[in-house]
Amino acid sequence: MTEVLTKTTVTLADVAQTAGVSKMTVSNVINNKPGMTEKTRQRVQQAIKATGYVVNPAARALAGKRSNMIGVLTPRLNWPFVSEILHGASVTAEAAGLNLAIFTTASNAQLERERATMLRTMADGVLLVIPTEDEHSIFRDAVPVVTLGAHGQRTVQVDNHAGGRLAAQYLTGLGHCRIAHITGQHSHRPDAQEREEGFLAGLREAGVEPRPEYLQEGEFSEEGGERAAQRLLSLPEPPTAIFAANDRSAIGALRAAGAQGVRVPHDLSILGFDDIYAARVTDPPLTTIRQPLEEMGERAVQLLIDLIRSAAPPESHILFPATLVVRSSTAPPGQEASVGP
Structure with a gap:
């Protein structure tokens, strides 16, 4: 084989020159075409390694080939x-x-x-x-x-509407009537609206009329969830349960509750959505609606x-179906959680 080239941009022709074969042969090896002897294939592969040649995906695409x-x-x-x-x-x-x-x-x-x-x-x-x-x-x-x-x-x-409805069914089933929702960003995320619609439908099916002051936007972020929970907990009649549109805003709500001395879940149940890894290691571990990400x-x-x-x-x-994962951040009003972490 000839001496290694030192050009900044290595081309197919450079590989062919180094290997002592035609450009077509190099192309056939790169694209795994049949008809190449093992000796030729190894010679070209060694030349590719020696020259540092890298296939240009855009060039392949422009040539009508897949870029993988x-x-x-x-x-x-x-x-x-x-x-x-x-x-x-x-x-x-x-x-x-x-x-x-x-x-x-x-x-x-x-x-x-x-x-x-x-x-x-x-x-x-x-x-x-x-x-x-x-x-x-x-x-x-x-x-x-x-x-x-x-x-x-x-x-x-995931079935966002069904997930929101499941959240409402679970919290009302625990005996909660004052249930708030920390929403996502409707203007950018259709899943936020679908979760809210399912949640409100689930409340009404359980005979609980949604209260406007119990709907606070949380921006799908920990900071937004914390601010929304602070507003909810400062109400004259604060909720006994919060369903957050995602786990990050639920984690923010946990932080707000801790800062105000509100015990979770004894004083306040908090339920998230997503089941990200962090939901398993919060204090207490977060009950959530799971989507198999x-x-x-x-x-x-x-x-x-x-x-x-x-x-x-x-x-x-x-x-994908939404499923409930019960951990220790939810319980009937005034009680501790009956499940382990």
Whole structure:
């Protein structure tokens, strides 16, 4: 083999020169084409390693070939909802020999459009997680897209309405009548509205009329949940139970209760939604409505793979059931929890 090249950008021609073969032979090896002898294949692979050649996904896409890359567009990586979904997504992608290219947008519509422009040419398909705009306006059918945390042409989500209803059924079943709800952000998140609608429906089915002052926005964050709980606990007749639209705002509510000397669950029951890891290690551990986030990420990638491979998926909208996980943050009014942590 010839001497290793020192150019900044290594091309297919450089690999071919180093290996002493044609560019077509290098391309055939890279794309795993049949008809190559093992000796030739090893020679090209050694040349790739020696030159440091890296396949350019965008160039492959422009040439009409697959990049073996799935793009992910999401506001942030440090949101537990996102990180647990991406853990499941990465497991399925890696098993299929695909890479994840993750782009964050900070919930900025302009950044979202800019990142989407890159992914249209770089990725074989895209996971769109909690977008600020609808799927069509972002990608215009340029690549297959599966959406999580919002509506879209193809979605994977939990049954948010049923989850909210289940929360109301559980708390009223414990004997609570003064039940508040720390809501999410309706303007950006349809799941927040669906959970609230299910919760209010569940209250009415149990004969409990919702009180307007018991609905406080928590912004899906710990800080927002803490502020909302502070407002609720300062009411002349504070609630004996709070259902928070996600676990992060429920954790904020736990913090507010502790700061005011309100005992959980003796004085106040708190119920979350998501079942993120942190829900298991709060003090007390958090009762919550579970959505199987890692499994949702796995199914979303599998659906995307089917679309990329032009296989007709059996479902365009995959809906997971919401389930109740009872821990120690809930109890009948004036009582301690009867379950372990």
